Amino acid sequence: MPLIVSISSLKGGVGKTSVTLGLTSAALHAGQKVLVIDLDPHGDASTGLNAPTTGADIGSMLADPERFSLRDNIVLSGWNAIAQGQKNSDGVVHVVRGSASSTPLEQAPLPQYLSRLLNLLQGNVDDYDVVFIDCPPTLGVLTSMAWAASDRVISVAEPSLFSVAGTERTLRAITRFEENSQYSVSSASVILNKVRPHSNEHSYRVEEMKVLFGDLVADQFLEDFEEFQRVQGSAYPMHYWPSDDAQRCAAVFSDILQGLT
Numbered sequence: 409m410p411l412i413v414s415i416s417s418l419k420g421g422v423g424k425t426s427v428t429l430g431l432t433s434a435a436l437h438a439g440q441k442v443l444v445i446d447l448d449p450h451g452d453a454s455t456g457l458n459a460p461t462t463g464a465d466i467g468s469m470l471a472d473p474e475r476f477s478l479r480d481n482i483v484l485s486g487w488n489a490i491a492q493g494q495k496n497s498d499g500v501v502h503v504v505r506g507s508a509s510s511t512p513l514e515q516a517p518l519p520q521y522l523s524r525l526l527n528l529l530q531g532n533v534d535d536y537d538v539v540f541i542d543c544p545p546t547l548g549v550l551t552s553m554a555w556a557a558s559d560r561v562i563s564v565a566e567p568s569l570f571s572v573a574g575t576e577r578t579l580r581a582i583t584r585f586e587e588n589s590q591y592s593v594s595s596a597s598v599i600l601n602k603v604r605p606h607s608n609e610h611s612y613r614v615e616e617m618k619v620l621f622g623d624l625v626a627d628q629f630l631e632d633f634e635e636f637q638r639v640q641g642s643a644y645p646m647h648y649w650p651s652d653d654a655q656r657c658a659a660v661f662s663d664i665l666q667g668l669t
């Protein structure tokens with residue numbers, strides 16, 4: 409089985425999708441075989457990966473798992489064409505597309521649904537090195553299904569007061585999830601994103617997070633930089649974008665990926 413990692417945060421806009429895409433880019437660049445499952449009804453990861461809108465999306469598969477096979481509905485990311493002919497070009501990115509059709513699942517009865525994603529993955533993802541699951545910013549049925557299927561959960565945070573509170577909520581939710589279900593999340597970590605190293609407020613919040621969450625906070629953090637959104641807007645993997653800022657950010661994602669495996 410591959411390493412299965414959920415990227416979560418109970419706060420929106422902190423960079424879950426961005427971290428999912430950055431780690432995917434790192435794995436592609438390292439020549440790995442990656443599957444991205446876009447569990448957020450906004451479908452941003454699917455857009456960022458330039459995934460074709462063919463086949464069934466994850467919401468339809470989870471709602472009616474008897475009808476769909478996950479393997480038949482995996483699509484190729486547009487990133488593969490960019491990486492072809494470049495370094496370690498045996499890397500490949502596949503996507504299980506997300507869409508608004510997963511929204512109604514948030515109202516589904518949890519005990520019946522909790523293991524559905526895990527069941528969909530079983531026997532279908534053995535060929536991959538790593539599976540990343542981009543989660544919605546809520547602790548609902550979708551995130552619970554993701555955690556039940558995952559070996560690790562990454563919580564993404566910004567250096568802001570509200571995000572410190574959001575991270576506390578996320579880590580408490582993981583503990584509660586483990587207490588109330590048969591599943592254990594073997595490892596949780598906190599990745600800080602959008603850090604401005606010269607901001608006093610950010611330095612204060614980074615230190616505060618280290619005090620509050622100790623070793624869970626990854627040593628490497630991601631800086632806030634303007635070009636980030638241009639790379640994403642072009643549906644491009646960070647590791648293949650030729651600028652110093654992008655390459656510095658890509659190196660951080662590669663370090664974080666190495667720490668996961």
Ligand SMILES: Nc1ncnc2c1ncn2[C@@H]1O[C@H](COP(=O)(O)OP(=O)(O)O)[C@@H](O)[C@H]1O
Pocket residue numbers: 417419420421422423424425426427452601602603630631632633634636637640
């Ligand atoms: N390190 C960064 N520097 C600059 N912009 C960033 C960075 N990380 C994320 N963003 C931007 O912040 C916005 C929210 O990020 P996103 O990954 O969509 O968050 P989430 O998935 O948690 O809602 C996006 O427009 C994204 O491009």
Ligand SMILES: [Mg+2]
Pocket residue numbers: 424425426448450452453
């Ligand atoms: Mg997102």
